[in-house]
Amino acid sequence: PGFIVMPSGNHGVYGIGDTTGVYGYSGSGFGVEAEGNDSSSFDRYGDLVLGGERGEIFTFGSLLDLYSDGNVYIDLDDDNNGDHCFTVIDGDDNIVGQWCEDGTKSAVVQTGEYGQRAVYSIESPEVWLEDFGTATLTDGAVKVSIDPLFAKTINLEEEYHVFLTPLGDCRGLYVAAKTATYFEVRELGGGASDIAFDYRIVAKRLGLEDLRLEPVPDAK
Known part of the structure; x- marks a missing residue:
C-alpha cells in the first residue's frame, strides 16, 4: 500500500473536507478498501460506516454493484436491531417490515420464442x-x-x-x-x-x- 496507519484505540484514517473527506483512486485495484472486526454489529463486521444527515453510496458510472462471498444485508433501520432489514441470501430477497414502491411488482418469465416477459401482481386495498x-x-x-x-x-x-x-x-x-x-x-x-x-x-x-x-x- 502507498499509505498505512495502524493506531491503537483510535481512527486509522479520519478526513474532513469541504467536498470530499477521504478520496482514493487505483488504476488496477480498489480505490478504497475497508476492513473491520466489529462483532457487536448486526452483521458481525462493521467495515464501512456512513455518517451525516444522509449517508450515501453512489457511482459516477452507469452501474453500482454490491458483492459478497456470503449474504448481503442492508439494514433499513436506525437502531441496528434488524426489525426493518432487507437481505439478499444467495439471490433471494428477504424483507422484514413494509416494502412500498410506486411502480409495478413483476416476475420475469420465459415465453419461448417470445423471450422474457413481465407478469404483474394483483393489488388490493387490504392484506x-x-x-x-x-x-x-x-x-x-x-x-x-x-x-x-x-x-x-x-x-x-x-x-x-x-x-x-x-x-x-x-x-x-x-x-x-x-x-x-x-x-x-x-x-x-x-x-x-x-x-x-x-x-x-x-x-x-x-x-x-x-x-x-x-x-x-x-x-x-
Missing part, C-alpha cells in the same frame, strides 16, 4: 391471502376442510370469503356454513348432485387484519 382447490358434492353437500397450514397464516375469526365454480350440471351451489376449520357447500333447491367444483378461499392475513389503504410517507 388478503388466498388458496384454491377442488372438492366434490356427495348427495348435494360436502364439508371442505381448510388446509391447516394455510389456516396458520390467516385469521379465521374474521369474516372470510369463499367463491365457487361448479364443474358439472346442477341447480347451483352456495356456502351453507363457514367455520375456522371448514366450510360447507350445498346444492341450491335441495339438489342431490354428485359433482365436482372449484373453490377459492380468501381471508385476512394474521396480524394485519386492520390495514387498509395506509398512508405512505414521502421518502424524498
Whole structure:
C-alpha cells in the first residue's frame, strides 16, 4: 500500500473536507478498501460506516454493484436491531417490515420464442391471502376442510370469503356454513348432485387484519 496507519484505540484514517473527506483512486485495484472486526454489529463486521444527515453510496458510472462471498444485508433501520432489514441470501430477497414502491411488482418469465416477459401482481386495498382447490358434492353437500397450514397464516375469526365454480350440471351451489376449520357447500333447491367444483378461499392475513389503504410517507 502507498499509505498505512495502524493506531491503537483510535481512527486509522479520519478526513474532513469541504467536498470530499477521504478520496482514493487505483488504476488496477480498489480505490478504497475497508476492513473491520466489529462483532457487536448486526452483521458481525462493521467495515464501512456512513455518517451525516444522509449517508450515501453512489457511482459516477452507469452501474453500482454490491458483492459478497456470503449474504448481503442492508439494514433499513436506525437502531441496528434488524426489525426493518432487507437481505439478499444467495439471490433471494428477504424483507422484514413494509416494502412500498410506486411502480409495478413483476416476475420475469420465459415465453419461448417470445423471450422474457413481465407478469404483474394483483393489488388490493387490504392484506388478503388466498388458496384454491377442488372438492366434490356427495348427495348435494360436502364439508371442505381448510388446509391447516394455510389456516396458520390467516385469521379465521374474521369474516372470510369463499367463491365457487361448479364443474358439472346442477341447480347451483352456495356456502351453507363457514367455520375456522371448514366450510360447507350445498346444492341450491335441495339438489342431490354428485359433482365436482372449484373453490377459492380468501381471508385476512394474521396480524394485519386492520390495514387498509395506509398512508405512505414521502421518502424524498
